[in-house]
Amino acid sequence: MSSIADNIGSVTRRIQKATLQAGRGAGSVRLLAVSKTRSADDLRAAIAAGQKAFGENYLQEALDKIDALADEADIDWHFIGPIQSNKTRQIAAGFSWVHSVDRLKIARRLSEQRAPALGPLNICLQVNINEEDSKAGCGLDELPDLVAAIGELPNLSLRGLMAIPDPDQPEADLRLSFRKLARTLHELKAQHPDAGPLDTLSMGMSGDLELAIAEGATWVRVGTDVFGPRPPKS
Numbered sequence: 351m352s353s354i355a356d357n358i359g360s361v362t363r364r365i366q367k368a369t370l371q372a373g374r375g376a377g378s379v380r381l382l383a384v385s386k387t388r389s390a391d392d393l394r395a396a397i398a399a400g401q402k403a404f405g406e407n408y409l410q411e412a413l414d415k416i417d418a419l420a421d422e423a424d425i426d427w428h429f430i431g432p433i434q435s436n437k438t439r440q441i442a443a444g445f446s447w448v449h450s451v452d453r454l455k456i457a458r459r460l461s462e463q464r465a466p467a468l469g470p471l472n473i474c475l476q477v478n479i480n481e482e483d484s485k486a487g488c489g490l491d492e493l494p495d496l497v498a499a500i501g502e503l504p505n506l507s508l509r510g511l512m513a514i515p516d517p518d519q520p521e522a523d524l525r526l527s528f529r530k531l532a533r534t535l536h537e538l539k540a541q542h543p544d545a546g547p548l549d550t551l552s553m554g555m556s557g558d559l560e561l562a563i564a565e566g567a568t569w570v571r572v573g574t575d576v577f578g579p580r581p582p583k584s
């Protein structure tokens with residue numbers, strides 16, 4: 351089995367190659383290491399290899415790791431899982447990014463509970479891009495109102511959009527899903543120039559990061575190809 355450091359090296363090379371092939375600037379795509387279910391020691395191995403940004407899905411698990419790794423400098427914690435409204439206070443305090451905001455109530459609470467001294471919390475709106483019944487995320491039709499309202503909130507910085515397209519669709523359709531998210535961001539930015547930077551597309555995972563980068567991803571969220579296969583959920 352390859353080590354976490356080796357995995358980060360090979361994922362980083364994949365990102366660099368796809369970025370170059372897309373004719374995009376070096377460094378325009380960043381690696382978010384998705385560390386759900388991984389031990390603090392696994393994260394330390396990634397940190398030793400230079401990784402600073404980690405994505406967590408489950409709040410309590412994340413808080414335990416944030417605590418265990420408090421001695422590590424400059425770690426960037428990203429929340430990427432479903433958000434219950436009674437959990438927003440801890441998310442606003444412990445994370446620098448949230449990729450999974452999908453309703454105004456959650457955004458309002460995050461803004462109210464974010465200490466201004468920490469600087470604005472970076473937010474992406476999660477979009478249910480393939481309109482799957484079971485999936486989290488807002489509808490494309492809800493975005494204009496959400497962007498307008500969230501743009502007014504003082505302690506958030508509206509960075510862009512996140513999606514998890516249906517992985518079972520044919521590759522051509524997957525590509526179109528990424529392209530649709532990119533086009534939507536572009537339109538929102540034109541319509542709401544003051545809502546926030548709107549410079550971020552959080553899309554692409556272990557199996558499809560090249561495709562996502564070709565369509566404009568700026569964060570790729572990679573778990574399996576960084577840390578190895580996750581143990582099945584019990």
Ligand SMILES: *Cc1c(COP(=O)(O)O)cnc(C)c1O
Pocket residue numbers: 384386407430431514555556557571572573574575
């Ligand atoms: C688990 C997860 C990932 C990483 O998936 P891999 O296929 O293991 O790379 C990315 N994004 C979200 C939201 C996740 O929950």
